[in-house]
Amino acid sequence: MALFVSLTNAQAQPTKGIKGGNPNDWPSEVREKFIVLGDNASQKNYETALPALEWLLANHPQLHKNVYIKGIQVYHGLAKKATDKANKVKYQDKAMDLYDQRIKYFGNEAKVLAYKAYYAPYYWTGRRTEDLYKLYAKIVKLNGNKTDANVVSHYMGIAAAKKKANQLTEDEVLNLHEQLTKIAEANSGAKWDKAQQALNAHLASVITMNCDFVYKFYVPKYKADPENVKMIEQVLARMIQASKNAKEGEERCTKKPLFLELAEKLFKKKPTYGRAMNLVNAYRDDKQKSKGYLEKAIELADTDQKKADGYLQLAGMQRGMGAYGAARKNAYTAAKLNPSIAGKAYNMVAYMYMASGKSCNGTNPKNPCHAKAVYIAAYNMFQKAGNSGGMAKARQYFPTKEEVFTHSMSGKAVNVGCWIGETVTIVGQ
Structure with missing residues (x-):
């Protein structure tokens, strides 16, 4: 003493x-x-x-x-x-x-307090929690975006506990979450992704994020500063979170006209692959708009994997529109960019071949071996995809042995014609 x-x-x-x-x-x-x-x-x-x-x-x-x-x-x-x-x-x-x-x-206060913050949660949690809360507040004020990720997540955790104990108001918790979210968004890496998840989890533990709440608390802030990119991002994030929390039968926040308005506005201001893909999904009922954003997403993709995913999705979209030739081209591009999805790409092409049986009859439609050559092309594509079930299904439509014998077509090359344009070797069932 x-x-x-x-x-x-x-x-x-x-x-x-x-x-x-x-x-x-x-x-x-x-x-x-x-x-x-x-x-x-x-x-x-x-x-x-x-x-x-x-x-x-x-x-x-x-x-x-x-x-x-x-x-x-x-x-x-x-x-x-x-x-x-x-x-x-x-x-x-x-x-x-x-x-x-x-x-x-x-x-050197900012640096020394950062050292202190390493030990503080181990020493003070449950014993001097209020001192810990004040320490974190001071560190965030001094260090701003250079604050450690652990401080950010722990600080929000204590705030959530204080809210449960009625020591903080709803607005105080939301404002702190907003402040700490900005710090997390100013940084990158796995630890910051984890910190952002922790921030949202702590907030969700004390505040029910539903669409009414978003419109009450966040939308007025956006309307007060409608060109603020960070604010647009924040409102969109809250609307997505509110949609995830929606009960069965409730209208999802992402279905509101404001969501699309903000998503398009954000894309125009800061176009990224992810934002383009969000708009692809948002406009899935408007095929032309969805296709346009998908093409932009492919342009913005920063990895071959993302490009491949985009091309494969575009191929699927074109297939649904009946544009089989363009769909095949994009499916092949996807397979080349990312061999791990080549099977999916070749399967898609094979099914388009199968669907073209009535229109692709070869150069001599009256000859059943020509008329059925398209199924041999489909069989070959299913084989390339490694789809044995598809191969068996295509084989059912091959020319019969009698047809091959009658028309002397065994082993002969036949061009399928139409949009497919492939040459196959005739075999019987």
């Missing part, structure tokens, strides 16, 4: 003791204590280092920044080794206090 009082008194007298300077000019006792602290802290002899640390703090609080760096290390080490709960808590709090004293004498 005496040492603690001495430390407190020393901290209240910032002019006490030696302030920096050349260590060679320090009194021998001061140099000796400084060396004992440094050496023993480095060797994890924390009990041996403690008396030197507390003497330096009591008598020379402005001596050197390393007194605090090594001192914090000593207190953390003693806290970790302590088996008695009271001692563990005592050393934890002393370590945390030293971060503040280091700032008091040597500045």
Whole structure:
């Protein structure tokens, strides 16, 4: 207790003791204590280092920044080794206090508080939660977009707990979520994706995000600043979340005209592959618009996999419109860009061949071997796709052995004609 009082008194007298300077000019006792602290802290002899640390703090609080760096290390080490709960808590709090004293004498507040924030949740959660909340608030204010991802997610977690305890209002929680979301969006990487998920989960635990709420809280903010890209992104994100939360029978927020309006506006301002694909899905009942956005998505794709997915979806869309030739071309492009989806692409082509049986009759439609050559082409394409079921189905429509024999067509090459234009070798059932 005496040492603690001495430390407190020393901290209240910032002019006490030696302030920096050349260590060679320090009194021998001061140099000796400084060396004992440094050496023993480095060797994890924390009990041996403690008396030197507390003497330096009591008598020379402005001596050197390393007194605090090594001192914090000593207190953390003693806290970790302590088996008695009271001692563990005592050393934890002393370590945390030293971060503040280091700032008091040597500045660099933003950086030092970031160090403090690493240990704070382990030491203070459930014991000094309000202090932890205030620490996070200060760190976010000082560091802005450079705030650590863990601080962002933990801060929101405490806010959610305070909301449940009626210590924060709905608006306060939403405003904090908005502030922290901006920080998360200003960064990238897996840890920030995880932080964003945590932010949304904490918010969802205390506030029901439905369409009425979005229109009440977020839409007025958008209307006040309709060209703000971040605001548009935020409203869209909330509308999507509200749609996921919608109960059976409720109109989804993504079905509102405002959703499409915002999605198109955002795409015009900041076109990306993902945003184009969102509009493809949003306009699935308007084939021409959906197709137009899909073509833009392909242009914006930044990987072969995304391009391949886009081309395959475009092929499916064209197939539905009856544009088989264009669909085949895009299916082949998808297969070339991403071999892992080649099977799907070739299957699609094979089924288009099967669907063309009545219109693709070869160069001599009166000859049943010519008329049925399209199914041999379909069989070959199913085989390329690795679809044995499709192969068996196509084979059922092959020319019969009698037809092949009667027309002397066995082993002969026949061009399927029409849009397919492939040449196949005639075989019988």
